Amino acid sequence: MIVASVGPGLLSLITVFVLAAFVGYEVVSKVPSILHTPLMSGSNAIHGIILVGTMLVLGEAHGAAQLTLGFLAVVLATLNVVGGFVVTDRMLEMFKARPTPRREAEEDKGGSAA
Amino acid sequence: MSRATATDLVYLIAIVGFILALKGLSSPKRARLGNLVGAAGMLVAVAWTFSRPEVYGTTRNLILIVVAVVVGTIIGVPAARMVKMTAMPQMVAIFNGVGGGAAALVSLTEFIALPSKSIAIYKICEVLFGVLVGAVSFSGSAIAFAKLQELMTGRPVTYPAQQPLNAALGLGILALLVASVATASTPLVVVVLALSLVLGVAFVLPIGGADVPVLISLLNSFTGLAVAASGFTLNSTLLIVAGTLVGASGILLTRMMSQAMGRSLPNILFSAFGSVITAGGGEAGEEGRPVRSGTADDIGVLLAYARKVAIVPGYGLAVAQAQHTARELADALAERGVEVYYAIHPVAGRMPGHMNVLLAEANVPYDQLKEMDEANPEMSTTDVALVVGANDTVNPAANNTPGSPIYGMPIVHADQAENIIFLKRSMRPGFAGIDNELLYDPKTTMLFGDAKDSLTKLVAAVKAA
Numbered sequence A: 001m002i003v004a005s006v007g008p009g010l011l012s013l014i015t016v017f018v019l020a021a022f023v024g025y026e027v028v029s030k031v032p033s034i035l036h037t038p039l040m041s042g043s044n045a046i047h048g049i050i051l052v053g054t055m056l057v058l059g060e061a062h063g064a065a066q067l068t069l070g071f072l073a074v075v076l077a078t079l080n081v082v083g084g085f086v087v088t089d090r091m092l093e094m095f096k097a098r099p100t101p102r103r104e105a106e107e108d109k110g111g112s113a114a
Numbered sequence B: 001m002s003r004a005t006a007t008d009l010v011y012l013i014a015i016v017g018f019i020l021a022l023k024g025l026s027s028p029k030r031a032r033l034g035n036l037v038g039a040a041g042m043l044v045a046v047a048w049t050f051s052r053p054e055v056y057g058t059t060r061n062l063i064l065i066v067v068a069v070v071v072g073t074i075i076g077v078p079a080a081r082m083v084k085m086t087a088m089p090q091m092v093a094i095f096n097g098v099g100g101g102a103a104a105l106v107s108l109t110e111f112i113a114l115p116s117k118s119i120a121i122y123k124i125c126e127v128l129f130g131v132l133v134g135a136v137s138f139s140g141s142a143i144a145f146a147k148l149q150e151l152m153t154g155r156p157v158t159y160p161a162q163q164p165l166n167a168a169l170g171l172g173i174l175a176l177l178v179a180s181v182a183t184a185s186t187p188l189v190v191v192v193l194a195l196s197l198v199l200g201v202a203f204v205l206p207i208g209g210a211d212v213p214v215l216i217s218l219l220n221s222f223t224g225l226a227v228a229a230s231g232f233t234l235n236s237t238l239l240i241v242a243g244t245l246v247g248a249s250g251i252l253l254t255r256m257m258s259q260a261m262g263r264s265l266p267n268i269l270f271s272a273f274g275s276v277i278t279a280g281g282g283e284a285g286e287e288g289r290p291v292r293s294g295t296a297d298d299i300g301v302l303l304a305y306a307r308k309v310a311i312v313p314g315y316g317l318a319v320a321q322a323q324h325t326a327r328e329l330a331d332a333l334a335e336r337g338v339e340v341y342y343a344i345h346p347v348a349g350r351m352p353g354h355m356n357v358l359l360a361e362a363n364v365p366y367d368q369l370k371e372m373d374e375a376n377p378e379m380s381t382t383d384v385a386l387v388v389g390a391n392d393t394v395n396p397a398a399n400n401t402p403g404s405p406i407y408g409m410p411i412v413h414a415d416q417a418e419n420i421i422f423l424k425r426s427m428r429p430g431f432a433g434i435d436n437e438l439l440y441d442p443k444t445t446m447l448f449g450d451a452k453d454s455l456t457k458l459v460a461a462v463k464a465a
Helices: A008-027 A033-059 A063-093 A102-113 B003-024 B031-049 B059-082 B085-113 B121-148 B162-183 B186-204 B209-234 B237-260 B265-277 B296-304 B315-319 B323-335 B354-361 B372-379 B451-464
Strands: B308-313 B339-344 B369-371 B384-388 B419-424 B444-448
Touching: A008 B003, A008 B209, A008 B237, A033 A063, A033 B003, A033 B031, A033 B059, A033 B085, A033 B209, A033 B237, A063 B031, A063 B059, A063 B085, B003 B031, B003 B237, B059 B085, B085 B121, B085 B186, B085 B209, B121 B162, B121 B186, B121 B209, B162 B186, B209 B237, B209 B265, B237 B265, B296 B323, B296 B384, B296 B419, B296 B444, B296 B451, B308 B323, B308 B354, B308 B372, B315 B323, B315 B354, B315 B451, B323 B339, B323 B354, B323 B451, B339 B354, B339 B372, B369 B372, B419 B451, B444 B451
Parallel strands: B308 B339, B308 B384, B339 B369, B384 B419, B419 B444
Antiparallel strands: none
């Protein structure tokens, strides 16, 4: 019954879905454990793409119920996007490469004092 | 080029950005760049969406969209900026939860907007999946946030008949789903939404605070799948791909995280249920206690990005003749600006001074060698204590277990370091034949194998990091 109602459009969406699942699985196949939390946070920001969906829904909403739900959805999705990317960036700030090895840094200090 | 084609192309660029972002986030070198690439992809996609007639067609609705985006930004950016570094996990939880909530609302609103008579069954299934998974993610994340923020107890919350109640809830939702598919009735879908919210709470309550990060990762993956479901409802390849990328990578990441904790995912999610059944059964036995073991690559990265590393050598290093490799590792770390020192226990190895001799032979700079009494005050500010083939000389039982055969022996306080890495051939006890509590410490990661092999791998991993 379900299969009978499936058109070619749906099938191509399913194809995209299956391929994306494989890509998603492969692309993070090797992550060092100190990056587990930033990766979780970064992918959290990416599913904020629901913002695009919420905008389309609210754009075409009619009536109080749809407008209210749609408005709420856009606010939540925006929070997801901006919060997700900002939090991830702050986490990753900690991984900045140290500018110079310690010995050079000490020499610099000595130089400025002299 | 038609507008629809242009839209598809812009969205394709955003998708490529997301894939590159995930790829970049998997390596410490490119992680920050990866996140920026993802953000750029998001910006492009959202900005372009404003140019679509569906969005700007009705002025009133467009104004509402802009207001909603502004409100979300005004709340979100300062919240994300001001939160303390230690509170990051709960912020991830809450931002994940709102994403799930948004996905559930998109599915629900789109369902309400569909012409009532002619809905294909697969459409209803897509909507129900989006509502169910999105709502579970929303309320589950809210509870996870409350646990981490200490708004409620971080301990597993259990109550009588928890299992039967949850089973009943699950069955009730299942029955409702079937009924919703059959009738396509909006009120029923709203009830599904409400019960899904309850399910999310019931799912997360029995999970302990220490395991919550793994849970957030799982809920993150759920939100991705809910977004993908909304993508099916809206016929949007962009949402399907981005949501599925997160769903699939999130499940893998969840598995990696639970492995890093030495636990299986079902054990994390459902162990509190078990504790209800065996209530009063007491502590689990010694056997099967969780031990965290890591890979050389993981540990290499941890070392490379540490500020201060203590190498604690023991008999294993001597047996494996690994002193030269240990020095290589120390040199590779020093080259990256990491402060390295050796914490030498007087009886490390099999004779006093054994280690000093070995390390001197490997030309270890003298100022890096610290005797136990000199090293111990440093330990609390050390990021990583790398214990190479030592065991009894770092066993906290010597300090805190009066009955222990080694009670009273001075030890190197590796337990005070932020992270402890054990290079060890097996879980076998050391010379004194007693179990070492430190091996089971949550801060401890094991790297099993011959000391020299393991160190060689670590040198390579540090250089690659």
